[in-house]
Amino acid sequence: MSTDFQQFLSLADESFQQTFREIFGGGEAQLSLQQEEDPFTAGVEIMVKMPGKKAQSLNLLSGGERALTCIAFIFALLRLRPAPFCLLDEIDAALDQTNLVRFAHFIKNMAESTQFIVITHRQATIEAGKKIYGVTMPQNGVSSVLSLTLPEVESIAG
Amino acid sequence: MSTDFQQFLSLADESFQQTFREIFGGGEAQLSLQQEEDPFTAGVEIMVKMPGKKAQSLNLLSGGERALTCIAFIFALLRLRPAPFCLLDEIDAALDQTNLVRFAHFIKNMAESTQFIVITHRQATIEAGKKIYGVTMPQNGVSSVLSLTLPEVESIAG
Amino acid sequence: MHLKRLEIKGFKSFADYTEIHLDPGMNIIVGPNGCGKSNVVDAIRWVLGEPNIRQLRGQRNEDIIFNGSDEKRPLGMAMVEITIDNSNHVLPLDYNEVTLARKYYRSGESEFFINRSPVRLKDINQLFTGTGMGKQGYSIIGQGELETVLKGQPFDRRLMLEEAS
Amino acid sequence: MHLKRLEIKGFKSFADYTEIHLDPGMNIIVGPNGCGKSNVVDAIRWVLGEPNIRQLRGQRNEDIIFNGSDEKRPLGMAMVEITIDNSNHVLPLDYNEVTLARKYYRSGESEFFINRSPVRLKDINQLFTGTGMGKQGYSIIGQGELETVLKGQPFDRRLMLEEAS
């Protein structure tokens, strides 16, 4: 008979499996409870399999693969237990063009039901935005913020 | 009367000050020995001042400012004590366009006297290269390497 | 519930008064290195009741007050105010709009306000209990923090999931 | 001294034989996520004598042998060979060209070679003593390792500088 946490974990696992497949366009992912006598102190294991590759321990994944796996995990939690808003600071830094476009597409959909505030340097992510703010320092050391349109971004994004 | 290490530290400090100013186009940087009774166990302090801003403790710097400061430190050591070759894996990830161009310019000069092998996704860094290799996986899970020219990079860089 | 407006004065690099109106959907912040983007995230964390200066990349509490530049002298106070749309009453208050404000003076004094009434820091923190925005949260991912999800011990992941459940 | 040629077979994602000729100046490696760029860095570290599998993102020694994909079966051995231009005799050998090779079998056996002569791992490591490529080195910065320069304790920075001096 499973604990409250084990029940929640099974929901989180389901959400993670689905979110992972959507974001990576395939592959498999799983959350599971460590095999330990006490189910109240056992930790949570993550297993992922990239499309076409074998299941690997997380440490053997590439920088971009790990980043997108973490993003899938966070988005899986947000879908299961929506937060009122989500702040993301340059989480797309390690993604290549293909993965970046997937990420931008995915987050644009999630923004239908959750408010996002996203700091980014990447064009695809910027284009998913409803509102764009440019932060600059026309005077050294003093920040200044202005609302931007997409064409204006070119000159300001670092 | 200073120890061997203190003498080397003063050379490293000089190289770091100069390299930092060149890379940032201004500002100041300094390495110094912590004030401790035993000069053999004292650690090394770093102080930096970005152009136009006040001297800050490192933790208050931005992601890009910290990245470029670390790059200045490593390049300062390389100029002082050249290594036969230098391997850099995506160290330009956090730099904005302006800092990236400075970095690319700087590393291109250093490559006159030191061999560099640089993994990057950034266009300015790619253009500083003499030889370009593209790594792909035409067959899932199996890497394949081919020599590329600059125009060919567009299709392959992630 | 969503964030509507952010007002910042004297907080870190925001020496001048700054007002940011947020869309209920997708907001993007861009700009060069070191211009203040992550400082906006710090400002939001701070006004929502972050007690630990180290979570805001500081070492001493006064690190969050504008400490001057080549052309401007240091300021004596940091202030951040956030206006939240509460029409679905996620926050346990009878208002459709909730404004939180936080001030910190170089003297070491702090002030906290909910809809202009002075409160204590714990009152602000208690406002968010059960809204999914706790300490182990997954709703604020700071710069360089993305991999902590995977990198930690399996037990830390459990804690994060328990927070969510 | 500079690296001239790298040959890889069976190491991590390099199931097929791969040969890379390096320029004495600036070499750039590009490609999508997960295609093997950082694995090239791991291969260079490995053939130059890295004893610790954790420095190569592995947990068990056999993690560096190609372990199969959906279309290819696992291999039984990993091999990396590096050819070094030694015309300035930075390496204490009488040759203008030095070739180092390292093999690892699933059985757990290892083989090491300098110019085709079998040697031990420590012989390869001792070759580089005093060339500025030691453990605290600043000549190999892996993915995500850039900030370790600043982030560590002041004493770690000292160790890195002592290594350089």
Ligand SMILES: Nc1ncnc2c1ncn2[C@@H]1O[C@H](COP(=O)(O)OP(=O)(O)OP(=O)(O)O)[C@@H](O)[C@H]1O
């Ligand atoms: N109390 C303070 N007073 C004045 N300036 C400060 C203060 N605290 C931090 N800063 C400055 O704010 C800048 C950091 O801003 P921030 O981290 O928001 O940059 P960023 O826009 O996120 O850049 P990046 O793209 O590099 O991450 C630094 O230059 C830092 O010196």
Ligand SMILES: Nc1ncnc2c1ncn2[C@@H]1O[C@H](COP(=O)(O)OP(=O)(O)OP(=O)(O)O)[C@@H](O)[C@H]1O
């Ligand atoms: N022993 C192994 N057998 C087969 N594949 C492996 C092995 N070890 C690692 N890999 C695979 O190699 C890939 C990682 O490659 P690498 O880290 O070089 O990517 P990368 O090109 O640097 O990508 P990124 O741009 O995301 O950093 C992973 O997909 C991983 O699963």
Ligand SMILES: [Mg+2]
């Ligand atoms: Mg930032």
Ligand SMILES: [Mg+2]
């Ligand atoms: Mg990599």
